Amino acid sequence: LDNVLIIGAGAAGSVVAKKCAMNRDVFKKIHLASRRIESCKKVQAECKTPIEISQLDADNVADTVALLNKVKPDLVINMALPYQDLAIMDACLEAGVNYMDTANYEPRDEAKFTYKYQWPYNDKFKAKGLMAVLGCGFDPGVTNIFCAYAQENLYDEIHTIDIIDCNAGSHGKAFATNFNPEINLREVTQRGKYWKNGEWIEIDPLSISTMIDYPEVGPVKSYLIYHEEEESLVENIKGLKEIRFWMTFSDNYIKHLEVLQNVGMTRIDPVMHKGTPIIPMEFLKSVLPEPSSLAENYTGKTSIGVVLKGEKKGKKKRYMIWNVCDHAETNKEVGAQAVSYTTGVPAVTGAIMMFKGIWKGKGVFNVEQLPPEPFLEELAEQGLPWQVKEIEKADQKKLFAVET
Ligand code: NDP
Known part of the structure; x- marks a missing residue:
């Protein structure tokens, strides 16, 4: 191949x-x-x-x-x-x-x-x-593979997963999305959802938030949203009791989003405009900056990972696995901002796994069902090094401040 x-x-x-x-x-x-x-x-x-x-x-x-x-x-x-x-x-x-x-x-x-x-x-x-x-990007993608790695190497049973996604970068635009605006805004404006004890619990959009202390970034307000990898991880991580997904949005981003939503610009159903049906969200996409145009002068870092709780040999264990990626460095390497880079590099790494015959099989697979270690080794070689750290109980409190 x-x-x-x-x-x-x-x-x-x-x-x-x-x-x-x-x-x-x-x-x-x-x-x-x-x-x-x-x-x-x-x-x-x-x-x-x-x-x-x-x-x-x-x-x-x-x-x-x-x-x-x-x-x-x-x-x-x-x-x-x-x-x-x-x-x-x-x-x-x-x-x-x-x-x-x-x-x-x-x-x-x-x-x-x-x-x-x-x-x-x-x-x-x-x-x-x-x-x-x-789903072989970063999230979904690498975050699923972090969980598979933890299941294979760190735990007998994983009980809780918190996927934590921070973009602490600054592109200098008043409002822009880091990946395709339609998909990004659909993701954020839908009702939130997390999974606990076998049930999906729905919440109003952006109604739960907490401060999370991200590696190399520090504490940033993070919102509970629903993200697609939760659906497959619930199926594939044995013994799981709870999974949540957290993402950071600046106050400025939320302010713009609120206005756009209130005036109907994020609707995905057609409305008539001068006799022609248009979808407001698609029109909005046309007036927003293209995500690929944000790379120039983008500064700061993304810090994305998983926080896990579970048991190994009867003992409670907490771990965090994460990657930090710098917008200016990825721009220097391939002329792209870190959100595009952290999506594209895992896809290339997955393709390398398939071409080398390390990921093989017949049928449809989510990435956590495939060997995690060779992928993570290659991922680091390709420009996304990752780290794993055991978290003491006291530090867990510092990592996640009180939910609001
Ligand atoms: P962009 O909008 O920058 O790019 C999408 C590209 O798709 C456009 O360049 C467009 O091509 C092309 N395209 C659209 N429709 C068609 C079509 N009918 N036929 C052929 N090409 C088409 O988005 P991103 O690069 O930010 O996102 C790409 C994908 O990555 C999305 O599915 C997004 O959800 C996903 N993603 C995944 C992440 C993860 O971590 N898992 C994170 C971020 C994104 P053209 O320019 O030629 O018009």
Whole structure:
């Protein structure tokens, strides 16, 4: 296996293409396809080694199949939007190609964040002898793999997982999202949810917050939101009693979001404008900065990880596993901000695992079901080093201040 096709030349997709082009020992052939050929050309010019490009509307299964039959890749890395997931999976099945993505399928007209559309593809991929790897970015992705690593090496049983995601960077814009605005705003404006003792507990959007002391960043206000990896981790981590996901948003971000929501700009249902139906959220995306344009002058760090509680040999154990990534450094390396970098580099690392035969299988997999250690070793080599630390009981209190 040595031939990869990347679909989507956006903020994260461009990192995938550039990183693949820096690993020619593994990726002998690299092809990048996207809706607009200009996006591909821009990335092609910035790659350190030659890559091929094509224009492709991945919503069109027949067009994607035709490209797959021409390029004959061993793997498609889907870096387009979650709306394209099922169409690209269908094309992969038809052309006999393995599949990977970094975000679950989303219907355009409802925000769901669930694997219920993609998990049923398991039988189809199995029947064709193909592998589909879901959610191989940072979160979902590396955070799931941190949990799998902990389950394998640190615990007999993991009881609680808190995924903690901080972007302490500053891009200098009044308001912008760090990845695709539609998906980002859908994620934040939906009702929150966490899982406890076998039940999903729903909360009003952003109604629970706490101060979390992030490594190399310090205490930042963090909000409980629902994130898709909770659904698969509940299935795959044995003995789990609770899982929550926390993300930081600045007061400024929340202020803008509130106004946009109050005036109806985050709606995802069509409204009539001068006789034409438009979706306010899609229009909003058109006026906001593109996430790929934020890299220049972005300063500060992302600090993302998991805090775990559980038991080893009858003793209670607490651990934290995390990565810190610097916006200015990733911009220097591949011309991208850290949110795109921490999404793209794990996808490339997962692809390396597949091409080296370390991640193998037939069917649909979430990343925590695949060997974690070789992935984490390679991840550090590829630019995302990680750390693990045991937390004393007293320090746990400092890490998580009282919830408000
Ligand atoms: P961008 O909006 O920057 O990029 C998306 C790209 O997809 C665009 O460049 C666009 O191409 C392309 N695209 C859109 N529709 C089509 C289509 N029909 N056919 C072909 N290409 C299409 O978003 P990001 O790079 O920030 O996000 C990419 C993916 O990564 C998303 O699914 C996002 O949810 C996911 N993500 C995952 C994270 C994780 O940690 N797991 C974190 C952040 C993002 P063009 O430019 O040619 O118009």
